[in-house]
Amino acid sequence: MARDYDVVVVGAGAAGLAAALGASLAGASVLVMEADKQVGGSSRLSGGHFYAAGTSVQKAAGILNDTADDMFEHYMTLNQWLVEPSVVRRYCDLSAPTFEWLKGLGVEFKPEGVYCSGVSSVARGHRPEGAGERVVEVLYGHCEGRNIDFVFNTRVTGLVTDDEGRICGVRAGDDVATCGAAILSTGGFGANKELLGRHYPQAAKADNWSWYIGTPYAQGDALAMAKALDADIAGHDRGLxxxxxxxxxxxxxxxxxxxxxxxxxxxxxxxxxxxxxxxxxxxxxxxxxxxxxxxxxxxxxxxxxxxxxxxxxxxxxxxxxxxxxxxxxxxxxxxxxxxxxxxxxxxxxxxxxxxxxxxxxxxxxxxxxxxxxxxxxxxxxxxxxxxxxxICWTGTGLRIDSDTRVLRRDESIIGGLYAAGETVGSLHGDRYIGGGGSYGPCVVFGKLAGEQAAIFVQSLTA
Ligand SMILES: Cc1cc2nc3c(=O)[nH]c(=O)nc-3n(C[C@H](O)[C@H](O)[C@H](O)COP(=O)(O)OP(=O)(O)OC[C@H]3O[C@@H](n4cnc5c(N)ncnc54)[C@H](O)[C@@H]3O)c2cc1C
Structure with missing residues (x-):
């Protein structure tokens, strides 16, 4: 069936940009729809620290023996196993390879920027030169000249499905872009008081003391869009x-x-x-x-x-x-x-x-x-x-499997729907793993979502 794009990415923060690039590198044509007038979202305002184990920069800093296994054990223990092991495991396994990919694209990480960013004694926080803004600019720069179109000032309002319940389009008002798969990467909901009350009562309780440090577009739009398709929500009352x-x-x-x-x-x-x-x-x-x-x-x-x-x-x-x-x-x-x-x-x-x-x-x-x-x-x-x-970031969001596919409440997969970044709720527990524990997974699962969505679309046409 003819479609406008193979993959539509909703939201162009670190997760969305990594998704767009991941999908394009895997052969898909991509449209990125962004509510703001520019790319970046909260990722642009962020320190951009990346929590990862077993990286070349750790080794250069003298941390020679850190592994994905150690990171997984620490992550799960800190959170008393009250997070989805398969999703955490995927993050741990892909943290170093995705970090190296980002570094290879041109984001500079120095050995002196590696630090103990949480309560672990192992230094896994990686500070990028130029902070989150630089990461965003590097990712965006690599999207240029590829088969990736961007539309700005366009707030996506809904998803379109075919007779079998599979994603076939993305809606912004009266306009629909048809596609084989969609990736939701609209960030968190820190700027939305109503959703804070519903999903993050700890933050809402702080009442007029509370304020959010990220983008005003962090309205949690993906939650409503996916919930309309019976998507499951994970990680109640979590964030930083x-x-x-x-x-x-x-x-x-x-x-x-x-x-x-x-x-x-x-x-x-x-x-x-x-x-x-x-x-x-x-x-x-x-x-x-x-x-x-x-x-x-x-x-x-x-x-x-x-x-x-x-x-x-x-x-x-x-x-x-x-x-x-x-x-x-x-x-x-x-x-x-x-x-x-x-x-x-x-x-x-x-x-x-x-x-x-x-x-x-x-x-x-x-x-x-x-x-x-x-x-x-x-x-x-x-x-x-x-x-x-x-409110630094919110941790309640769409439940995904370890391939970033969005799950319904009955555990079935919404065909062609992927999610990455702060939009996702399967990863964060009651305790923050450490600085870089939000940005890291944004890039890891963003890239993975792009690749998986491209593979899915290829399977439709095969
Ligand atoms: C000041 C600050 C410092 C931080 N420092 C760190 C740190 O050092 N390390 C760390 O791990 N975490 C940090 N965080 C948290 C981390 O940066 C964020 O969790 C992460 O960047 C979120 O990335 P994202 O791509 O999911 O969302 P975003 O970067 O917010 O991108 C989402 C994009 O989606 C767009 N959008 C929203 N709704 C729609 C819609 N309906 N249609 C189209 N587009 C839409 C938004 O405009 C935005 O551009 C920090 C956060 C802040 C605010």
């Missing part, structure tokens, strides 16, 4: 929330080591310098909010640092206390009452912490003493509320 005191809308990912973090009873519950990949989840377990406690000496000494320029700085803290956003009191007992904590618990917590400061060791949570641990002794005392509320 960064912790913030909510003073302003500045993106800062870590807390300074001089803060003492307590729960609503006034008890410490975690290392304040925990990686951002787990900190939000730790606070969520305490009811979704916590308090950062410090004293006047710490406040006065707080200078802009590599960790914080917008929040944990002396004059900002004084202003926030004056305006009532930070509780201030002359005694710890009074401070506890102001934040609704138990005075005895807070006093005991701080006494134990101060004793640890004197010994130069965090005997309970092992915070690095060189992170700036200091006793809380000089009044007035302060408590700033913290919430995991900055």
């Amino acid at each position: 929330l960064l912790v913030t005191p909510g003073f302003s809308r500045d993106l800062e990912v870590l807390l300074p080591g001089w803060l003492v973090m307590v729960n609503s009873s006034g008890r410490r519950f975690a290392n304040e310098s925990s990686p951002y990949t787990v900190l939000g989840g730790l606070i969520e377990k305490e009811g979704g909010h916590a308090f950062a406690v410090f004293d006047e000496a710490a406040r006065a000494a707080a200078k802009p640092s590599a960790i914080s320029r917008a929040y944990w700085v002396n004059d900002v803290l004084a202003k926030q206390a004056d305006e009532g956003r930070i509780a201030r009191a002359d005694s710890l007992a009074e401070l506890a009452k102001k934040i609704g904590a138990d005075p005895k618990v807070l006093e005991g917590t701080i006494a134990r912490y101060n004793a640890d400061c004197e010994q130069g060791v965090d005997s309970v949570y092992f915070k690095d003493p060189t992170a700036g641990m200091r006793p809380v002794i000089s009044p007035p005392f302060y408590a700033a509320e913290l919430r995991p509320a900055i």
